[in-house]
Amino acid sequence: MSILYLVGTPIGNLEDITYRAVRTLTEADYIFCEDTRVTAKLCQHYQIQTPLKSYHEHNKDKSSEQILKLLEEGKQVALVSDAGCPCISDPGYELVNQARENDYRVETIPGPNAAITALMTSGLPSYKFVFLGFLPRHAKEKNEVLQKWMGRESTSMIYESPYRIKQTVRAIAEIDPERKVAIGRELTKKFEQVETNQIEIIEQMLEDATIPQKGEFVILIEGVDEASQEIHWWEGIDLNQHVETYINEHDMSSKDAIKQVALDRKMKKRDVYESYHVQE
Incomplete structure (x- = not known):
């Protein structure tokens, strides 16, 4: 057969x-x-x-x-x-x-599977997780993906090469310097290493080679506790200002900004679109 x-x-x-x-x-x-x-x-x-x-x-x-x-x-x-x-x-x-x-x-x-192996060892929440694979190489696209998924409850799992690990960790730290992450490398091998800590500490460990830039990496980013997130940065501004902030400060197109606002506010994209374009 x-x-x-x-x-x-x-x-x-x-x-x-x-x-x-x-x-x-x-x-x-x-x-x-x-x-x-x-x-x-x-x-x-x-x-x-x-x-x-x-x-x-x-x-x-x-x-x-x-x-x-x-x-x-x-x-x-x-x-x-x-x-x-x-x-x-x-x-x-x-x-x-x-x-x-x-x-x-x-x-x-x-x-x-490297991502699951790292998650098991990391000590980060494992009831909800999302696998993102390799992130885009360009900074803008990479930041958009991180911004989108770091606002979720799920632990995010990312693959990264030793050549871009520092840049990706820096991008995570710029979004949330308090976020807990785990870095896994050389999994199941003799020099296996999994470190879990706040992103700024992980970044320093990469700088001083406590975490060597060798082998393929898995990055795990702890999700947010949405139940405890009572205040969001966009509270206090109206819907259209929210869209304009993404356009002007994050260099997003109006289409992408509307999509992100809909995700932030848990609204239908169509409703955000209609509200924003009515003002025009």
Whole structure:
């Protein structure tokens, strides 16, 4: 039977893989992976001899065609990422849709995830959380995403590279210098580190290399307790002034400002739009 397997793999420690995952990778006809050199190390460790083929952001369309042809021939194909679960901040969901549209079976073999691992260790609230993946690189877009989600109750989970970790932490501190955050790096590896503290202290730890800029990072931002937020910065100004503040002080378009005001005040965007444009 043709099956597309989505297989979770270790995020660091090679022992963090299930018996089912090893069996699936062993029995599959082909393993498609981000970097064949990375997956080859895992296969060598578990004596898996299944042929490896590449599937990544730059060749996913061509590779998807190849995978669908193999499924048409009755083959069993496993898809993995370099670390963690395929399709999570990695390409793959388009392939899953194509496989389903062609009535091929899709089976998931779950495994480790860096964001969840960090959340478990951080001590931050874990009943509500939102995964944001990698933030936009440009400062304006990054700040808009942070402004939007830091006003929610949910703990926000972000992936970041060692090259941009300081800039992202600074952006969080500028929005709320009192906010509690956690930084996780080298998760499940020998030098695993998870630090939870106020953002300004975390920022200083990055500056003095108490938190080295090495490895891939997970940033967790504690959500706000909305029940205790009785006073908002925009209370005392009317709806239209609220919109104008975002336009003039945050360099937002009127469309984005209206959307943000609707989120702030828990209103329908249409009502804010009509109120703002009536004054014109």
